[in-house]
Amino acid sequence: MGRSEIAEVTREDFTKVLWLPDHLKEVDNQVKLGIANKCSEHERQELSIFCQTCAVRICAHCLLSVFHGKHVDHGYCSSEDAYAKTVNELREHINNVRHAVEKGQEEVKKNNYSNDRHRHVLSVFLKLNSGMPEPIEYTYAIELVRYSGNASNYTVQGTGQFQPGWKNGWKSFYSVEDLASKGFLCPNEDKIKFIFKLRPTTIFEYRKVLEWHLNQMEDKRKHDEHAIARLEQEKKCLERTASEQRSKIEKIERRESELKESLASQRKDREIIAGQSCELKAVKRENESLKRKLSNIAAAQKRHRPEDRRDEAQRYKKAHD
Known part of the structure; x- marks a missing residue:
């Protein structure tokens, strides 16, 4: 069950079908009456020869250079043979056109019938x-x-x-x-x-398809190579950027380490200062304690002086007298 094809018939083919039979009859009448059978170049010479090169009827003098013929060395045959051949070709063409028209009409009928x-x-x-x-x-x-x-x-x-x-x-x-x-x-x-x-x-068609696929694969390979080269360049740029970022990160880490060391040193200094401050406070407290002791000692010494003891004895005697 294949796809049907409708023969194409042109307007020119229909025209040929209509006028060719009448034209052939007219040519037959002219040949019989001898009206169109005289050479225009050589008077009184019958057109009994057909020039195959120029596709026109000529006389015998047209083939001879002595008569200044225009068809010297051209291919030729008798007019009867050319006429019979032309008539057969025209009739065959008419039959083909009629057959094509009939086939087209049948296909149209089939398509119209098969719509439902x-x-x-x-x-x-x-x-x-x-x-x-x-x-x-x-x-x-x-x-x-x-x-x-x-x-x-x-x-x-x-x-x-x-x-x-x-x-x-x-x-x-x-x-x-x-x-x-x-x-x-x-x-x-x-x-x-x-x-x-x-x-x-066929194998030739298969070869064409394979060659086309190979060309497509080659184009794809070239496209992929360009894409890979572009990606390689982008990779190099990213690697350079990453290297620069790593350098910056290393600098930041070194700076951070230095800051940490500085902070640790400052903490140690603060601890030392705090320890010294505590020691200073302890020394101050000891000094104050020593001062109090010295003042107490001085007060005690003042109480135990001889003058003070005599005055105290006199006050005692007066009190008991």
Whole structure:
């Protein structure tokens, strides 16, 4: 079941079909009457020869240089043979055109007749999304998987040209009403499954496709190499930046270490100062204690002087007298 083709018939072909029979009759009458059978270059000479080079009728003098003929060394044959050949070619062309017209009319009738029938059939097409820019002829097969039954899958094969964006297939692939009864419809999931196969028709087409894929892979390789080179440059820049950052971090760490050492030294100094302050306070307390002791000693010494003892004895006597 392949894709049908409608023959193309131009307006010129229809025109030829209409006027050629009448024209042939007119030519026959002119030949019979001898009206169009005289040479315009050499009077009274019959046009009995056909120049194949110029595709015109000529006389015998036109082939001779002595008569100043314009068709010397040209290919020629008799007018009767040329006439018969031309008539046969024209009749064959007329028959081909009529056959093409009839075939086109039949195809139009078939398409008009099958419009209603195609409403209930499954249409399947293959479309080439990417590939060679020039058309390549492929042999393709579409297989409709059968889920139940002993019969094999339903497979249809075809041949057609593919180009990116082109599609080939079948408008009437399988009847929708027969999918379930023939076992092609999955009963559990309500789906159908296809298997597609596609390959170039000849080894030459296959070689073209392989060469195109190789060129695509080569272009991709070059693109990847450029991308890798760009990434390498970015990596080097990042490594330089990282090295600079590491240097800055090391400087900051050294500065931090110096600050820590300075803080530790300051803490030690503060501890020393605090210890000395405590010692100073203790010395001050000892000095005050010594001062108090000295004052007490001085007071005691003052009480035990001889003058004081005499005065005290006199006061005692007076008190007892």
